[in-house]
Amino acid sequence: MAAVTTSTERSLNKLAIVGVLIVTMIFLAPIYWIASTAFKPRNLATTIPPTVVFQPEISPFVKLFTKRSQLRTAPTPEQYAAAPWWERLVFDGGEKVVRSGRGEVQWSGYPNRFMNSLIVAITSTVLAVGMGTFTAYGFSRFKIKGEQDLLFFILSTRMLPPVVVAIPMFLMYRVVGLNDTHWGLIILYTAFNLSFSVWLMKGFMDEIPKEYEEAALVDGYTRMEAFFKIVLPEAATGIAATAVFCFITAWNEYAFALIMTNRRAQTAPPFIPSQVGSGLSDWTVIAAGTFLFLLPVAIFTFLLRNHLLRGMSFGAIRK
């Protein structure tokens, strides 16, 4: 840069830094707010003015995982003494709640939904990335008639609006008994992620030099051996990134889960909002459920940070 421009450049840069910091704060404020609400005592969650400084508690998480009913009066000393430590946390918050009329520990619906989300997301990710890796290798290395058309067909299945696909799938699942089952959702998410996985993995496969396999083939490897021993280890980063993207998509999915499941196989996204309407909505509990649900995605986003551009553009843009 020319020396004349440096001083204006520098002050512009400073302005930009301030601007970026303000924008970052605005963008993160909603996330910060939900995360902090998850650790608030109930009476501080909905105050005006909003409570920013408070003593963090884990009682919202206790309430999230257990089922309870309201006591008419404050807990008696006996009730308090009989309660386990986590239950005392809730009593200490000034709330007159016990787990149930008879006092036995009951799980709430949340851990179950969380497990369903994990089962469905992990299984569909393994299937979609597994099939996608083979198919991407096929597209990357072999001559295929109508290759572009096939790839476009694969991509177009991803563009279908979920509700449009869900109507016939719901009717078909009803016939074969897949409604409200893990497999029903796994199949849908696998289909949804498969096109993404093929497109992204093809980009990663294209970057692995063909000479590696050619050398292996000359050395007496079969094509299959070359694929498993040479190509797959080279593609490991790509496979991991693709898997994380597929996991996040399946983890976050709402419309299919809302339509296809209602209890047994219900995942967390349709379950968490359904808790709001139920009379006494305790925002600290909802925030705790939301926080736990968003946490894995936030961690994955950091792990994925160098692949985000590529993943979000279906491999169209690489850096």
Next chain:
Amino acid sequence: MATAVMTTLDPNSRSAARGMSDLTIRNLFIIPTIVFLIVFNIFPLIYSLGYSFTDFRASSPAAANFVGLQNYRELLNDPFIWSNFAITAKYVIVSVVGQVIVGFGVALLLNRDIPLKGLLTTLLLLPMMLSMAVVGLFWKLLYDPSFGIINYTLGLGSFEWLSNPDMALYAVAITDIWMWSPFVMLLSLAGLSAVPKHLYEAAAIDRAGSFYTFFRITLPLVAPILMIAIIFRTMEAFKTFDLAYILTSQPTTEVISIRLYKMAFQEWQTGRSCALAYIVLIMILAITNIYVKYLNKVKER
């Protein structure tokens, strides 16, 4: 190329004789995926095409009667359906324009030497990775007229966002802008960083104003990648369901996917909803087509 590999191989060598031929492997690798997608994506669509010509209701045991094009005719003449499309169009325009302005603006700010740039960028990208349903849920808390922090921060008193029919669609769009501006930002940053530095240097030597530099150098070079972002977001906004469905139940936010969902799974007008699904599908294909054509035009220049 695969053929090149094969020609370098001696057909009598052990490696060629052992194991499967490349043709078998190719088919083995590709055909399962294609079959899977046909069975679970294309076949259901054919299935629902059949139902779209009937008066089938999934809630009743009565058999489906063939009604020809009646569903399509009635839907296309239904002013309420058109108002759902109009709401969707308004939503698409507001949210995509908002995302482009905010996303591209932030990208311009970030496109320079800033300490901790990588960390800040990753933090800014967080919203788009979250579940739309759960985002919708916690924005309900933020929008709450009595204790929401949005009203408090902006000093709006007890302004109604979600239960106000005139405001609800904008509230949903604002949430969508918050979530997806980072996506436009991410793509714009890639475009901006690809603009050759020497062009700016040349412009500086010519004493070109920053206005001129922006409109004559930056914007044209970033345009193709920005268009990709706009295509993706327009398609997604057109399909939007989760956010609007969770945030409000106002009739003014009933975008076409919500109408479709209600028609199919609350009113159980299965046959008719299959027909509407096809109308939506054709529109999505049309939008994609228009954009792809435009994109190619931008690229040619």
